[in-house]
Amino acid sequence: MIANGALIEFPTTREEAWRYTPVDEVMARIETATRAHSVSVSRTIVDALAGRHGGPRLVFVNGSYHAGLSDRDGLVAGLRCGPRSPSAVEVATASAAPVDGFIARNGAPDQDIAVVEVDPGTQAPLPVHIVYLATPDRSDPARSTISHPRTVIDVADGGRISIIETYCGLDGPTVTSASTTIRVGCDADVDHYLIQTESSQAMHVGDIRIRQAARARMRLTAVTVGGDIARHAITVDLAGTDAQADVAGVDATTRRQRHDTVVTVDHAALRCSSSQRFRAVVDDHARSSFSGQIIVRPGAEAADAHQSSRNLVLSPNAEADTRPWLQILTDDVRCSHGATVGRLDDEALFYLRSRGIPRRTAHAMLIDAFVHDVTGRVAHSSLRTHLDELVGEQTEKSGADRHDEPLDTHRAHPRLRRHHRALRRHRDS
């Protein structure tokens, strides 16, 4: 396609970052999807799908802002948020990462853009909640609708804010191609939650780009449970000295879902630190992939970069792929990465059941424990409960041939023990 006079290519699976994504199918669905007509959605539905966590809430249905579903409470001086037309938004947050065809489509002139601006030194007391709700076309249920949500967050020097970005939808085929840019100014502090809980026929392609100035602190927590095909690309540019990024996520898949998470943390300045912690629970015939890239550029000495990817595979037909991808271009770097793929611990499962805890409950307890070091750190209690419920409901959906049903204990033990030790080490660190 042509954007800004330049030819922008859509990716192919030959590109490393798109290796696990079924690009042809993604392209086909985007090409055949049509813009949704306006639909009326009740506040009850939005509350049920996205939760209500206090603070201002901006609700977009199929990319269009709905004032009637939105809330303005919790706004303070120095915090502005609301919809803007694309021409009014300066893309100050543009990242060094390349633009691909998906991104270029976002910000089409007729789409509202969600903008959150925090003035220097302003501390937002309550989280800002941005909800994107996708609805299918009731008049043509076979055809997918499409929207291109775009979010721009600009936190000036010394600002402090929590943001919840929720992608949800009604049942039926929908396509969401989302792009979010976040600029974190000097000494600013941002807690960002990215929640994707769209319907089982939804496709979601999301791109989130974060640029941090000196001493900026950023915590990103991504929870992905929805959609049949879903991909998140998360890029963090540590552009200022002493910036800190903590990127974590839980991906729970079942049935035939395909979820991909691609993370790039780019150390470009002195003494920055970063951590990536991702947990995937894969069931049934689902497939989950994690590609985590760490780049440490010349001049980014004293970098501290860590990555951990742990995957719990619950069914013999499920698949988890995990791939660390390190480009260290300077000396004086502390860098570590670790990945595990394992099953539920049969010993632990038997222990719980021998105390009278039914198998399904025991399963849920162990899965909850597995994702706990990501979900347990969520500061807002209503959000933490919401996330626990999302992951719990998702992992309850399956019941198909689980590993522990036809018994196969002996083969798995050494690997699981290793897995548990690794998990413990991680928690201790």
Next chain:
Amino acid sequence: MLHIADLRASVAGTTILDGLDLDIPTGEVHAIMGPNGAGKSTLSNVLTGRDGYDITGTVAFDGLDLLTLTPEERAAAGVFLAFQHPVEIPGVGNMYFLRTAVNALRAARGSAELSAVEFLGLAKEHMARLDMDPAFLSRSVNEGFSGGEKKRNEILQMAMLEPRLAILDETDSGLDIDALRAVAQAVERLRSPDRSMLIITHHPRLLDDVRPDRVHVLSGGRVVRSGNRELAHELEAQGYASTVAAASA
């Protein structure tokens, strides 16, 4: 209460239990002793429903065919195993685990669930008796516990889950004298006319504190001798080899 007849269990073609017979009447405490590899732990695994064994024979528990039940159904029926090697479960809080177990059993037995406050009161009472720091409730199940702490945690679970048949699989192994005494006292306290116990041990020392009604010697996957408490001392004096040889002579 427990009636085992001609119980055979094998793993991948290797026979471990080979025609075991055992009866434990209601309210009695029985001890099983035997050399390594005699099948002691396999017996506790088979009774509690661990997968991985090919099993034939009869195990009747209060009139139930125990071998057809799942592990959680056996627990609901009143079977409890104090594990020889309690499992560490990072991320699952000890209090959450215990409360889930207590309430699952109460639900299965038709009684009302305990509230968080009721549960905590009960847990603290039992922990005080076992000389356990209440801080153990806020840690992950057995994670980072010392050997003695794990065993006390097993006894705590036994006390709170109120089983009808408690199986203690080498609960005394690896314990120092104080921990051993605390475990023995707890077992004595839990003795009751409607509760039976099966104590699996290597060492007669525990049997001085917990006085069993019967002692059985397990060897080669079957009970080769049974007797009263004196049999434990005979074993201590003469060793398994000659006791087993005398039995088969």
